[in-house]
Amino acid sequence: MNKILAFAGSNNSKSINYKLVDFTKSLVNDQEVRVLDIRSWDIPMYSIDMDPDQTPKEITELISLIKEYDGFIIASPEHNGGMPAFFKNIIDWISRRSKGAFESKPVLLLSTSPGGGGGANNLKYLIHSLPYQGASICASFSLPSFYDHFKNDEVVGDYLVGLNDVVEKLTDALSQ
Ligand SMILES: Cc1cc2nc3c(=O)[nH]c(=O)nc-3n(C[C@H](O)[C@H](O)[C@H](O)COP(=O)(O)O)c2cc1C
Incomplete structure (x- = not known):
């Protein structure tokens, strides 16, 4: 059995990207x-x-977890067409404290937003940029109009088919 670490790059206590991550875990x-x-x-x-001794303990712990786990599900909000400063800062810290931290391990990228774009602009940026940290992006999934497509704590309709599909791509990548 492989170990998957999942998180969202959000500091919003009511984060919809966390809701998407929690639901994806169930799949x-x-x-x-x-x-x-x-x-x-x-x-x-x-x-x-x-x-180096000013490195936040959370960053040191996250780097250890990234080394320990086999694969990742990372959801990111989109802020002003890009990555939220909160998440970008965490990636910047990781990049300066651990070269290629993800060690070519598979990463499934997710994003959602209340609007019709679903964070797709930022997903494109993440697909381009996370490989600089050694991430091997195996698939990505954008859920637009979150409040229309996430009901009773579940992704609904055709988007559920799409989400299952990218989860399968992650598990396939892990089995190789
Ligand atoms: C500063 C800021 C900028 C935003 N810019 C975008 C944007 O460019 N595209 C978008 O789809 N949503 C944008 N939003 C709305 C976010 O998608 C929304 O706040 C969402 O809940 C963020 O995800 P989270 O709840 O997981 O943090 C923005 C929100 C904030 C606070």
């Missing part, structure tokens, strides 16, 4: 999935002036 069969809640993390803005 994964025969794998251990841990949802890591980073919403309350208060991480200082990365600066190259910061010494």
